[in-house]
Amino acid sequence: MPHTLGICTYAMTLHLADGDRVCIVGGGPAGCFAALHLLRLAGQRDLKLEVLIFEPRDFSLRGPGGCNRCAGILSSRLIRGLAGLGLTIPDEVVQSELKTYAIHLDEEVLTIHQSDPDRQILSVYRGGGPRSGDKPPSFGFDNWLIESACLQGAIHVPERVRTITNEERPVVHTRENRYEADLMVFACGVNSSSPLSSDFSYEPPETVIMAQDEFLLPDDVPIDQVSAYFDKTSDMLFAAMIPKGQYANVSLLGEEIRLDSIREFVAKQNLPKAYFSEERRLCGCTPKSAIGAAKGYYGSRWVAIGDAAVTRLYKDGIGSAFYTAEAAMQTVITHGISERAFKQNYAPYCNRIRNDNRYGQLLIKLWQRMLHSPHLLRAWLNAVNMERPGNPAQPVHARILWGMLTGDDSYRTLFWHSCSPNALGNLLRGLKRSF
Template sequence: MDINKPLGNGSKIAVIGGGPAGSFFTILTKKMAREQNKDIKISIFDKKDFFEPGPTGCNMCAGVLQDNLIRQLEEVGIDVDSISEEYIHGYALCIKDICTALKVNEGVKICSIFRGGGPANFMISSGRRSFDRLLLSHAEKLGAHYIPERVKSVELSKERVRVNYGNKGGYYDADLLVGAFGVNTGVVKNIFPGYSPPKTWHVCQTELPLGRDWIMNKFFNMIHVFFLKPRGIKLLAATPKGDCLTITGLGKDVAFGDLKKALLASEISKYIPEKLDIACHCHPKIPVTPPKKPYSDRVVIIGDAGYSRYLKNGIESAFITAKYAAETIINIGISEKILKENYDRRCRQRFLYDNLYGKFILYLHDFIMTNNILSSTYLTLVNREQNSLYSKKRLSEILLHIYTGDIPYRSIFFKSLDPILQFQLTLQTLRILVGDINKIFKFRTSNEQRLN
């Protein structure tokens, strides 16, 4: 077939990876092909059984689905209600002993899910409900063929791509190869010349089986974010998920020992039992840079292994890259030049520049939240906004945008330049500084009086 033309009737696609990116791509391609009366054969390769508990079935993530993604999934006929463990009502920002609640607006839907069959050493009472399995089943219903094997190598030639899989010398020839293998795989690293995967952070996550009553009593339906500075951890997030509380330690290289220490010796320890019961833990990677050349003749790389939003909404990014790839191969072609101009360019426009704003915003946010004076300023202002019926909730809205990722980082940046908000922040900082100086002055005077 001519690679400068769209895939036609009877074309074959091999998808490596049955995580969100692989399934989204399959679902979207099948739907678009059907609209054009094309029959395109898609085979998805993935060894993981997503119904299995623990690492054999899990793609290691906090499992928070945000409103934007849920709506896009509904549009393609995927209803996440059947696998949702908890509906999330907002975020609580915790500094020292104070937690400030930021509720999401009425009608905004956020939920937490398990990617696989739940934690390794704990049976969840709701039964095994897997998000990745739900997506893969949907792709299968649309006619995709799921092959439960690991891809060992790939051979590219002018006429076709060959995928070698499993331990019995199985192979599959296709017109197009879609790499949806994420960043936690070593097998397909040098898949073709020129491609390098995104650079990653090595984060750490654990599931605490505290029981839903305990979790609702201490955390309500709110994701709690703790700003602390134990070794290597930038931020600790606690996500209610039915019987379990998912703890995510975000940082460049977070060791499980450091995460455990943080749980036992920081503010979060007040919210969890003294004796830690851990159902499972993992060390996934998270992409923090763009990839190099995620396309070639007959190959396109999507999801985490391609482009994603900086430290936010990874599953939604998988959906977006899958959509751009599906539209390109169904409507335009599969040559390197076409994929560069139509897939890669759109991804770069969407993620590359916005992620620069994202890096700046998250750096600043981290700096503010771990600085005594600036964090007091923030939280005092947020509390005032939350308790007032009439005042505009400028800062609360910006923080909610940062946590839910519902608008681009660039828009958050420009919203935060609002002169009224900047005036309020400056005034509040001055108030706190004057209060602190007064306290020091009073302390000195009373000390001098005592000594005299």
């Protein structure tokens, strides 16, 4: 009876055994983190696995070909997570340590500083650096990660996966070969079409387009300062200029973003044209960013992680890749690789990220409402100024903004901070001052 058979299969406990093969499809951060977590956890149990990472991209190349296109800010929670795995990011990978955000709001520029020196934030290149840079290619973060995973015992298969079929086990097909997997980890992100065959019933997350460019860092922009721009008169939600060594990444988020949007943004913000001239422009791309959660992102003997499953809204995608990979691999080792194991132990973690993003959406709406209300905006600016050192007001608004920009705190924490008596009291005092 098919129904009874279905229940039996579902209830069956499946575990990895010595000599089993794990195919990780995609060797960006999520795939490499999965390999690192899995090999560590398996090693603690003396379980010998063959871990293959399928990744066709050569991360040592300059330009979009060698790069998993992103602004490359690493959050403090990611850096802490890496330390927990015994990994320290080498100096040659780090492009800048970021300590200040300059917030550009209409005519005002508000500077907020890192208040906790233990929460380090870094910028890196994902690949070899901008296409037309005049320096030798950089040692990118993704390159370092895949090397670290291989040092721990993973095997890099430098091939694109064409299809993954769901037979008795998942089967990974490249142009030349076919690999039967005891477990398949899907870590392809959202910037290429999914090789999963339709019998996986996987639906990728919703995405938006962003624009990015690289320029030579203007001489008068400090190397540790991110400039963030909010423009209430356009569809642009947010723009940021992030120092990376002698270069600067400009990333733009909003509706109907095209590569040209960066040129329009530079003109609109009245940024010095000499800094952003065609000669100083070194790269450029329009990648997709995940803003929702995937559906059907796990099953018997397979699980999706990183962007391909769920990520934090507009923030700390690499951190999410780390922690979804950790939650999935802990499930694999502790509870097994059945659909039920993932449903009971991995899905709740992904649901927490999805629910936290709802608070993020709410905070972004509140922020936009404030940008469009001159009185509220003035009250908020007054409140932040009253919170500066030497003033009696408890610093709360600057911390909330810092958390929003860096991804250092959950959106839920920030939302409740913004409803706290301190936050509301400071805003009220700011409002009084504005009249």
